[in-house]
Amino acid sequence: MTHRPLHLVNSELVLTDEPLPATPAVDLALSATRIDDRHGAAAGARYRHFLGRAVAAAPAAGRDDLLTYAGLAAWRSGALGFRTDALRRLEVALAEQTPALPALAAALGLGEGGVAPFAEMQRASRFGWPGRHAPGELLAVIGGFRGLFGPWLAPPVAVLPGERPGTFVIRTHAGGASTAEEWLLTVDVFGHTLVLLAADETGGPDAAAAAEAADASAARWAGAGDTAAGTAEAGADGAVLCIHAYTAQVRLPESPE
């Protein structure tokens, strides 16, 4: 069976091509273009869906409110660079009760009752989502064979937790040492980025440094297996990455802390 990259929060999402109204305060169409350019057409379509619904729920919104909807919709569409700003805006909105709950809920694709619990869960873990907390539950499938629109030419063979919350390092390998690649995965409940770590041929300023770096890399990967437990927030466990054929799966831990 071919596994396609997917975040499970989007698995039952039915996208509507919401019209983005022209507003004097901000250029909503421009923001959709930025998401398209930066994160691809699929994220762009989700962004238009969530933002369009939020704006429809609060047609008279001012600039600040529109920025809040846009930030939340961008994060919800999978652009995880917006997470910190969107979460801050969400907490301010909940505390001050403005913008109104229906538009916030629409921007996140939640019912009105789910917004506050979602904010609470996100404070503890970037993988928090109402109704999605069973031990071992699948959160996302990432990667895939390049011939089937994924990023990898060779299957992943080992994973390590990254230094920052929500990050993992994945090694793909096709046999010879020269074909090994390392990829940095940054992931949350809505989206991920997968960046090939440059195997810089220069190896640093001199040959000795390059050799040292190669030794350090070998030592780091020596204990790596096909599963790695990473942190969901600083100091808190919360996600496991395991290799499954040509993909890697992000799951909740089997035994929650």
Add this chain to the structure above:
Amino acid sequence: MAQGNRWNKVSASPTRTAATALGEELTAEDLFTEAPAVTDTALDEKLRQAYFWLVNRAVISPFYDVEFSTGSPVTFTLGDAGAELHLPTDQSYSSNVLLPLLTFAVGGKCLLVGGPGRGKTTLAILMGVLAGSSARDVRRNVQQGQPQITVSDLVGMPLPRDLVTAGSLAEIEIAWRGWLTEPVKIIDEYNRIPTKTQSALLTMVAEGYVESHDQMRSTSPESGVESWFFTANDDAGGGTFPVIQALRDRMDVTVAAQGFNNRFFDELVARVEAGERPEDHLPAELVFDADEQRLLEAAIRAVPLPGAVRRQLEFFAGHFEFVQQGGRRFEYRTKDTVRTGGGEVAEVIEANSGADLQVDLGSQTSNSLSVRSLQTLIRYAKAMAYFRGRAVVGLDDLAAVLPFALRGKLLPNELHPRFDVGADRELATDSISWLADLFAESRRQFTALGLDGHDPVSEALDLFNQGLEDVTSAQAASRLTAIESLIAGIAKQGKLYGRHFDDLLALKYLHQRYTNYVSWLGYGG
């Protein structure tokens, strides 16, 4: 009828995406700001935009022969003669546009070779327009090589009034030709220029000035950065007049103009119907003014060349000077000794039965690399790294420009078995593929010899470069012993290759410096 503004489309920034950009923290405000405009400081981005305009709008060049890949590119073997098609995974480029553009950026000299009608002159004219001249002026300033062209035709002539009245040469005023101080100078069909006129051209190209009737004129433009473009329909010694070797050696890079891909006929038809020339439609925002040309050239020179890359280049260049039976004394066992002494390098190489010709990369060439060629190579490798937005020169940048910088300078030894028989015979005429292969093989040998991890000669040189202050006589003697031991180690291997030549001479140099130092200590103490 002109077809709207189809010429005006400039690639949107950024033309190269930094992988790390996806991981940065963003705010909602960032969604509503336009992509940053190209500023004076983003000259690399402007250079890339110029490249993409040239390949996508100006010249129809769907060739991506300068390949870059992260990881392994997908490769297909095609036909039954070992042809391979690679699908690169990183942004790759068309050499016949990129190398002229890099020449423009560094202020170099580019030779465009290829049959008639392949866009060589058009490309050169586009470089002139990029430098801020009008297309009409650039076209007018193209110097057409032809068998009757004289030095006066090229540089200008003395005023007839002065020729009659002047009491000395110093009083003769020269009416210099206007093209001499253009930032981009174009010499079409340079192999049709008579030998004497070629010599005048050489002074201009090599020294940056022109002389006539005891008068001199600098060819430097306002920016101080001048680039030269030469075209020729033959790079193998053909043409009306043979190109003098010194002038040929001044060509920093040699690029072949590619043939037309007939799958792109629609664009050709559109141009015929519109009656337009690309050089008349260069978007104004892509023009580099004098200050930008100066900044661009300085920024390229400032790109660092890391020690590990330099070492690989040293190792590569070291293969080619030495030839076993080239002389008697060790220092004179070089191809240059044979050549300047009137011998045949190929025959001397063939007479060497001691080394394995398959392994000895130096045996594949009939000459060695000049310092000028190496300087050019470094400059273009820096330009390549700069163009790709890299902070330092990588081995891949060096590998990409090396075949174009050494074409016509590192010459194949046609008696070598590789070119004579077997599967590689086509490399005798495909010098770009041969040079790329030569560098790749050199890199493989470098790795196989473990020189990236442990290089005792480099270590000995580094130790010496730390200075001799406080080095005692006993320590110097110990270093002398270590040097002799390194030389003995090489001697024990029996076979001697080009790569040993520089190492042995460097060790001799160190030995001499320590010997002198020990003598001096003894004298002082």
